[in-house]
Amino acid sequence: MAIETTLPDRPLFQAANISKSFDGTQALTDVSLTIRCGEVHALMGENGAGKSTLMKILAGLFPADSGDVYLDGRKVVHHSPFQAMQHGIAMIHQELMPILDMTVAENLLLGREPVGRIPGVIDRRVARAEAERMLGLLQLDFPTDRRMRTLSVAQMQMVEIAKALGQNARIVIMDEPTAAISNREIDALFAAIRSMKARGVAVVYITHKMDEVFAIADVVTVLRDGCHVATRPATELNNDTLIELMVGRELRELLPKPCEAGEAIALSVRHLTRAGSFRNISFDLKCGEVLGIAGLMGAGRTEVASAIFGLKLPDSGEIVVHGRPAKIRSAADSMRLGIGMVTEDRKGQGIVPAMSVAHNVTLAALDAYCTGPFIRRKRERAAVDENLRTFAIRTSSRGQPVGELSGGNQQKVVIAKTLLTNPTIILLDEPTRGVDIGAKAEIYTIVARLAQQGRSVILISSELPEIMALCDRVLVMRQGTIAAELAVAKTTQEEILRYAMPV
Amino acid sequence: MPCPSDRAVSLSRLRAWIKQFGILAAIVIIAATLGCAKPTFLTTTNLVNVARQISINGILGVGVTLVLLTGGVDLSLGSVVALTGVIAACFAHPGVYPLCVPLILGIAAGMACGATNGLVITGGVPPFIATLGTMTVARGLAQVISDGRPVSNMSPAMIRLAGDVGGIPVPVIILAAVALAAWTMLTNTRLGRHIYAVGGNENAARASGIDVRRVKMFAYTICGALTGLAGIVLAARINTGQPNAGLAYELDAIAAVVIGGTSLSGGAGGIGGTILGALLMGVINNGLDLLNVSSYYQQIVKGIIIVGAVWLDRRSSRKEG
Numbered sequence: 120m121a122i123e124t125t126l127p128d129r130p131l132f133q134a135a136n137i138s139k140s141f142d143g144t145q146a147l148t149d150v151s152l153t154i155r156c157g158e159v160h161a162l163m164g165e166n167g168a169g170k171s172t173l174m175k176i177l178a179g180l181f182p183a184d185s186g187d188v189y190l191d192g193r194k195v196v197h198h199s200p201f202q203a204m205q206h207g208i209a210m211i212h213q214e215l216m217p218i219l220d221m222t223v224a225e226n227l228l229l230g231r232e233p234v235g236r237i238p239g240v241i242d243r244r245v246a247r248a249e250a251e252r253m254l255g256l257l258q259l260d261f262p263t264d265r266r267m268r269t270l271s272v273a274q275m276q277m278v279e280i281a282k283a284l285g286q287n288a289r290i291v292i293m294d295e296p297t298a299a300i301s302n303r304e305i306d307a308l309f310a311a312i313r314s315m316k317a318r319g320v321a322v323v324y325i326t327h328k329m330d331e332v333f334a335i336a337d338v339v340t341v342l343r344d345g346c347h348v349a350t351r352p353a354t355e356l357n358n359d360t361l362i363e364l365m366v367g368r369e370l371r372e373l374l375p376k377p378c379e380a381g382e383a384i385a386l387s388v389r390h391l392t393r394a395g396s397f398r399n400i401s402f403d404l405k406c407g408e409v410l411g412i413a414g415l416m417g418a419g420r421t422e423v424a425s426a427i428f429g430l431k432l433p434d435s436g437e438i439v440v441h442g443r444p445a446k447i448r449s450a451a452d453s454m455r456l457g458i459g460m461v462t463e464d465r466k467g468q469g470i471v472p473a474m475s476v477a478h479n480v481t482l483a484a485l486d487a488y489c490t491g492p493f494i495r496r497k498r499e500r501a502a503v504d505e506n507l508r509t510f511a512i513r514t515s516s517r518g519q520p521v522g523e524l525s526g527g528n529q530q531k532v533v534i535a536k537t538l539l540t541n542p543t544i545i546l547l548d549e550p551t552r553g554v555d556i557g558a559k560a561e562i563y564t565i566v567a568r569l570a571q572q573g574r575s576v577i578l579i580s581s582e583l584p585e586i587m588a589l590c591d592r593v594l595v596m597r598q599g600t601i602a603a604e605l606a607v608a609k610t611t612q613e614e615i616l617r618y619a620m621p622v
Numbered sequence: 623m624p625c626p627s628d629r630a631v632s633l634s635r636l637r638a639w640i641k642q643f644g645i646l647a648a649i650v651i652i653a654a655t656l657g658c659a660k661p662t663f664l665t666t667t668n669l670v671n672v673a674r675q676i677s678i679n680g681i682l683g684v685g686v687t688l689v690l691l692t693g694g695v696d697l698s699l700g701s702v703v704a705l706t707g708v709i710a711a712c713f714a715h716p717g718v719y720p721l722c723v724p725l726i727l728g729i730a731a732g733m734a735c736g737a738t739n740g741l742v743i744t745g746g747v748p749p750f751i752a753t754l755g756t757m758t759v760a761r762g763l764a765q766v767i768s769d770g771r772p773v774s775n776m777s778p779a780m781i782r783l784a785g786d787v788g789g790i791p792v793p794v795i796i797l798a799a800v801a802l803a804a805w806t807m808l809t810n811t812r813l814g815r816h817i818y819a820v821g822g823n824e825n826a827a828r829a830s831g832i833d834v835r836r837v838k839m840f841a842y843t844i845c846g847a848l849t850g851l852a853g854i855v856l857a858a859r860i861n862t863g864q865p866n867a868g869l870a871y872e873l874d875a876i877a878a879v880v881i882g883g884t885s886l887s888g889g890a891g892g893i894g895g896t897i898l899g900a901l902l903m904g905v906i907n908n909g910l911d912l913l914n915v916s917s918y919y920q921q922i923v924k925g926i927i928i929v930g931a932v933w934l935d936r937r938s939s940r941k942e943g
Contacts, residue, residue: 462829
């Protein structure tokens with residue numbers, strides 16, 4: 120087999136000086152990476168550090184802006200996952216994409232079905248033998264004619280891996296493969312990884328879970344803010360050194376000091392629970408306070424905020440707003456109580472892309488510019504112009520569709536829209552995601568100003584430096600619960616991250 | 623201090639104008655060509671005729687514009703036209719009820735159909751399916767009520783709804799009033815703004831505190847009411863309530879709206895385009911009639927023009943973006 124010609128320790132694959140930006144946001148800067156045959160290479164970093172972007176470039180999902188990729192010392196270019204696969208690079212995505220109503224065999228051979236003597240007609244016998252051979256590579260023994268739908272997530276993952284191996288993949292990239300599978304299944308996955316390793320196949324393993332890294336990885340590369348921080352043998356690292364590498368510098372240069380929160384309680388949440396998302400969430404938010412919520416993706420932070428804002432209702436628990444128990448069934452309800460939210464999903468829930476900047480800004484607060492059902496255009500226009508100035512929104516005109524603005528300016532439009540309803544409690548969910556550094560600083564100033572005005576802010580962020588700079592207190596969420604409540608002045612990013620990591 | 627972006631505003635407004643002028647230019651060119659080929663085309667009588675011919679499609683188009691703007695669709699228009707026409711005709715026999723009775727009942731029946739659409743759709747059934755159901759049910763109801771036969775013997779007052787006032791056809795006046803009201807609603811009221819927001823991004827609208835269900839209910843109900851009005855006008859024009867009337871009217875109405883630049887996925891477009899779209903279709907129909915093109919060929923031409931107009935429109939907007 121071709122695989123036998125590749126020996127361990129020889130560089131199989133090199134990425135040199137890869138850079139990539141999206142809409143003016145730098146996602147990767149000058150990142151280099153070397154992967155050797157038969158090595159399990161863990162890729163770590165906080166959310167947004169650039170891990171997935173780098174892997175997607177290597178797998179041909181989108182091109183890099185600059186930088187080169189070498190395979191066996193030869194420069195290669197691939198423009199699609201298909202071409203990457205021909206070079207022996209396969210990616211097992213976090214969200215698996217099998218065709219559920221097809222059989223295991225049909226999925227394994229998708230796109231390269233063996234054709235028999237009659238042109239265009241699949242030779243089922245050959246197909247079945249080939250599918251069985253592929254499953255055999257991982258010692259899997261379920262029948263190839265089972266429908267994908269009937270498999271567990273872990274089994275589907277195995278099928279995907281078998282598919283990659285069956286096509287002679289030499290590098291298999293796995294994006295958080297254990298996110299959706301049980302402990303017992305993790306053992307099977309690790310066995311599969313070890314068997315790949317034995318064949319000389321390199322595995323790139325993206326994960327947040329420390330214990331997995333130390334259990335399976337040979338080498339660890341850490342990315343931060345789109346830059347390469349370190350590549351070390353796993354044996355030279357421990358929990359603490361790894362977290363330190365991931366967190367890195369502080370964000371001090373950007374920001375005003377947090378001001379003193381008042382004593383009055385603006386929002387009080389008790390035993391808030393929604394099955395499958397979060398449970399027993401209780402906390403208080405004081406007037407003039409910026410309360411951070413830290414945690415990994417999927418920890419339930421967005422879901423809690425959505426429940427408070429009325430976008431997705433909780434199963435049980437109570438919400439008390441300014442001392443009064445609140446019944447919140449919709450965003451309209453919570454807005455009436457003085458709650459505003461900037462959602463994490465700007466394109467999905469924030470902007471109306473085809474609408475003008477002006478109409479987006481006033482969308483939530485239109486009542487204030489109406490007499491009866493009619494909009495007072497002049498008053499609306501004056502308010503819009505004032506907001507464009509206050510928030511320094513860069514647009515060619517107030518009539519420009521919001522969809523044409525940069526990510527940072529879109530975000531400022533959404534923030535302006537939310538604040539125009541004059542909320543006393545503001546929920547900001549990843550307000551600086553996908554936003555350039557200049558707009559970030561502006562958004563930080565806005566947050567600080569809100570607190571100075573005595574309003575209360577909940578800041579959900581995956582960027583710990585941001586939370587350290589802006590918040591008084593931070594709640595750390597882990598797997599749907601509050602794992603810790605920490606005073607920012609008395610904690611460190613390392614401690615926060617330790618609570619956030621799944622146990 | 624003048625806003626620094628005023629010039630840019632007028633520029634983007636100009637671009638929007640040009641986009642609408644695209645259809646207007648097409649109408650003018652086609653009209654001029656027809657005028658040369660058939661001088662009778664440009665006579666006042668004929669032009670008034672064109673206006674009369676487009677009035678029903680125009681009224682339906684205005685209604686379905688509201689629905690398309692929310693990102694929905696309404697396939698029940700044609701059947702509801704028949705149903706409301708039959709209902710109005712039943713109450714329009716001479717000397718029984720005053721004119722307001724068939725008027726109110728026809729419009730109310732249309733509203734009921736529209737509200738049913740709205741309820742079913744906000745209940746989670748896709749608009750295509752929901753209105754397909756209403757289309758079939760309404761046609762059946764029209765047959766049941768009329769016993770499958772045209773309802774004739776209509777009062778002169780009712781028939782006058784299809785006549786002229788001071789040389790202008792009443793249906794044209796109705797269309798003008800309806801279009802003006804809908805235009806004002808869309809451009810100057812909160813509800814209009816909300817319709818665009820719901821069609822442009824339903825989730826963002828909801829997160830902005832907009833009652834999405836209410837906005838959709840409104841759009842479908844008003845569309846139903848206008849369909850009722852169109853049904854009454856059609857009944858008046860043909861002097862009977864026909865249970866088989868209005869076949870495929872929904873497709874003509876949707877075609878006019880889309881030719882007018884309203885997006886099928888919602889959130890962009892408006893009444894001005896719809897009226898121009900209806901006008902373009904009317905001019906072409908009338909011209910082909912005058913040129914003695916058989917109705918078989920007319921259908922072929924119409925189909926090509928619908929697709930061609932939308933293709934050109936999408937191509938030019940892609941260049942802009």
